[in-house]
Amino acid sequence: MNAPLARPLVFHRPGDSELARRLRGVVQGEVLFDRASRGRYSTDASIYQVEPIGVLIPRSDDDVRAAVEICRELGAPMLPRGGGSSQCGQTVGAALVIDGSKHLRNVIAFDKEAMTVTVEPGITLDALNAWLRPHGVWFAVDVSTAAQATLGGMAGNNSCGSRSIAYGNMVHNVAAAEALFADGTEGWLGPEREMQGAGERVRALMTGLRAIAERECDEIERQVPKVMRRVGGYNLDVFHPQSERPYTADGSVNYAHLLVGSEGTLAWTRTLTLKVAPLPKHRTLGVVSFPTLYKAMELTKHIVTLGPSAVELVDRTMIELARSNPSFRPTIDGALVGEPDAILLVEFTGEDGETPRRRLDDLVALMGDLGLPGQVVRMPDAGPQKALWEVRKAGLNIMMSMKGDGKPVSFIEDCAVPLDHLADYVARLTEVFERHGTRGTWYAHASVGTLHVRPVLDMRRDGAAKMRAIAEEAAAMVRQYKGAYSGEHGDGLVRTEWVGWQFGPRLTRAFEEVKALFDPDGLMNPGKIVRGTKMDDARLFRYPPGYTPLKLDTALDWSAWDVNCDPVTEAVTAPGSGNDPAKGFAKAVEMCNNNGHCRKFDAGTMCPSYRVTRNEEHLTRGRANTLRLAVSGQLGPDFASEAVREALDLCVSCKGCRRDCPTGVDMAKMKIEFAFHWQKKHGLSLKDKLVAHMPKWAPWAARFPFIANLRDALPGAARLSERIAGLSAKRTLPQWRSDTFLSSRAAQAAAVDRPDVVLWVDTFNNYHEPENAHAALRVLQAGGYRVAVARAGASDAERDRPLCCGRTYLGAGLVDEAKHEARRMVDALAPHVAAGATVVGLEPSCLLALRDEFLVMGLGDEAQHLATRALMIEEFLAREQREGRLALPLKSLPQKKVLVHGHCHQKAFDVLNPAVAVLKLIPGLQVEVIESSCCGMAGSFGYEAAHYDVSMKMAELALLPAVRAAGDDTLIVADGTSCRHQIADGTRAIRPREAVHVVRVLASALDPVA
């Protein structure tokens, strides 16, 4: 077993417990000083890891005030934090982290006339824009992390969006700010002309700042890059504007702009007043294909003269990545002319439709004049435009999902160079990468000369040396081209060292004076922008040289992650060749790069528990970090620790992350692995045993259903079950039936020799809702298929017991028992598969286990073959229909509308669309999908007393309100057993609604006379 990593900044000083104690005494918010919480806040989207002293999640402004007071008295540093999506290490440090993103997220005031909105710092850009939309305006600094970036964080980093050429950076859009300084004083910072009434503290600041700026006037003129995208250092140039786009329209001074880009080093930002813009009424997009990347970059400067709102680059690698994805291929192919080496997405907006259309014509003409006639694809409609922007985003995500120790590293990702030099910069930097045995993919904001590129480096080995060498060469070019070394992402730990390089010793000293004016004791986010560490100080790395995970005997096969990847060719070595002592599990966990994409509340599934609690601990990122710390011994020598169990407790294994996480972090699978180690060490509770072994005792329950169902019939029995087994008394349990499907005459009769289809009926549908299985059989037979019903094989020692996927065992970590069930399934179905039959199932979490968990259980080739032929019934029917082999005799139903709730696994495996497609076969039926995350029941999760509240909150996020709003003429469809149960439970009190399996709707629409 390896020793925990030695890190220089692991703080647990004598004063820390005093800090925690005093905070707990006064604040209403959460005070987190335990090792795992500190670990979860020790990283952001950078390569660094520094353990904070502790974490405060303030519930109110008063909590922050109290914390500042206590920190000042104890001399403890403070670190403001929002979504923690910074790429440069701004939000990691040995300080008290104050995370405003959970509670401090209100809109305080909106002034439509002045076109301003005032917000608390923790609100995200998406949330703000959702609030503003009904007023016809938006906040236009459209960072690509809009779902997780908080306005406090965006101001802290002086963030910039894709449309900055039209709207500017944060600094151009912040009108005023209220600050809380480290000495406990407060002040309003805004336009100088409105600050006559400022208090003593702010007046002193104003005088001091002006004096420094006057003194350094000539040096500011000499050293501050003139490009718009300059976000490094402090904005001392507010007094002598240097940016090609002045911070204010009339060049006047706004003191709030000193806080913008200050990375939490000057003050806590209490509120921000922001300028809003009218929502563009019309957009149009022209996609220009270029024969070379060089040409694209060379001609960008001509394109921007047309006044576009965005010019975004997508290079060849990204084009190919997008084309390799079947769902993106049509979109990207439709945007290309021939086989370009790069494309530029050129967007125009306008109040009327005519202006953007004319601009698009101008673009076509311009490209002709520049020697590229016929190279523009016009996209005037919103649908294709949106699809193409999605492709661009997804391309980046695929790039980030590189397996192995080498990863694309962000450190020169946002250098900004004047457009005249963009082409040369790209060409020369590409050569630099080649010389260092790596390469980068280019994308993003060509319009403002800020191209994103991340060379692939292995920070555990020679990455640090290469990083410095590449950084130095890139910096020399940036200087030569009079660009900005930090053009979007800020300084943080990776670039504070370069502030002196960029601005020279005089301005560096001036910045230190600015810091001293605001924060004389150096308590606010120390080590950022001034007095920093070296970018390649390996002691601060998340993966320092020598980083080694613990040895772990894994239950599942993680060898697909245990590989290495060539940074240039991207060739991946054989599974299991990556030297991971945790047999690939550690490398799977390390796929989380902390980008924070899981902190979202949009239409996707990920992450239901975070959506309810808003706690980092209950976020996919928080869980991945907890596992990473545990598997590398940083939470102690024991992997199966309580800290990990707690972090995973509210994970409903929905697999939302498997689909929505850009790097495919599959927490549901990781939870199985952890549960295996946990139960080995700690054993199982009665409830876990009861649920896990259900496939074994189900036949007995079906034989004596009146006894098995007593829990819900006998007064007091439910409460007793809560006390003894932890099953919530507020829940009814699924009822056991003696008329199981497998014992029915229909099932017995369905025994054909060479079936086209084998209907496998899972434990839940067999014992609790056999009508679903009957409906499936009827539909398949009506489709003209020869159907067999899956049963245990002849050599199976438990021949009479129905087949089961083992899902309940997996949930409890009983992987060996689950493997036994899986083996029975594979053995029973292999002959059918070999004969070419398709296996269809009804319950998403059970059937899809055949395509997922079965493949990491070491079940061999037969399991692989089975996976290729295992389909949800709707997938099978939709496929047959598409290929012209299905003609179900369907008549219209009395109900004209159906609302579909997708089971999480259905969504994770993209199986919801087939359900919609088959429902649309019913004449006159209008099909609508509920934009819901997990229903909250998630197998046995919602039945547990400890999870009941969270479970109901998950359901109330979107699902139950949508169901309640549905009229009586609307059918509710849900394929998941537990989803149906949750809908029944959640609507029982007022207007009970029953959800049905999709196959029941199809069966009821079968025309008996056809």
Ligand SMILES: Cc1cc2nc3c(=O)[nH]c(=O)nc-3n(C[C@H](O)[C@H](O)[C@H](O)COP(=O)(O)OP(=O)(O)OC[C@H]3O[C@@H](n4cnc5c(N)ncnc54)[C@H](O)[C@@H]3O)c2cc1C
């Ligand atoms: C995949 C990816 C894509 C990205 N795309 C973009 C992009 O398009 N454009 C862009 O500009 N950036 C981008 N970023 C960087 C990052 O998302 C942005 O800088 C974002 O605005 C940070 O917001 P946050 O809430 O996560 O802030 P955090 O990272 O939490 O904090 C940022 C800084 O603000 C300070 N801060 C936070 N709250 C306060 C407060 N209340 N008072 C004082 N200081 C505070 C912090 O101390 C820190 O220094 C991207 C990052 C990733 C991982």
Ligand code: SF4
């Ligand atoms: S789990 Fe995925 S989405 Fe969340 S931070 Fe990690 S990589 Fe990003």
Ligand code: SF4
């Ligand atoms: S499986 Fe679901 S609940 Fe668990 S981390 Fe992933 S998205 Fe969140």
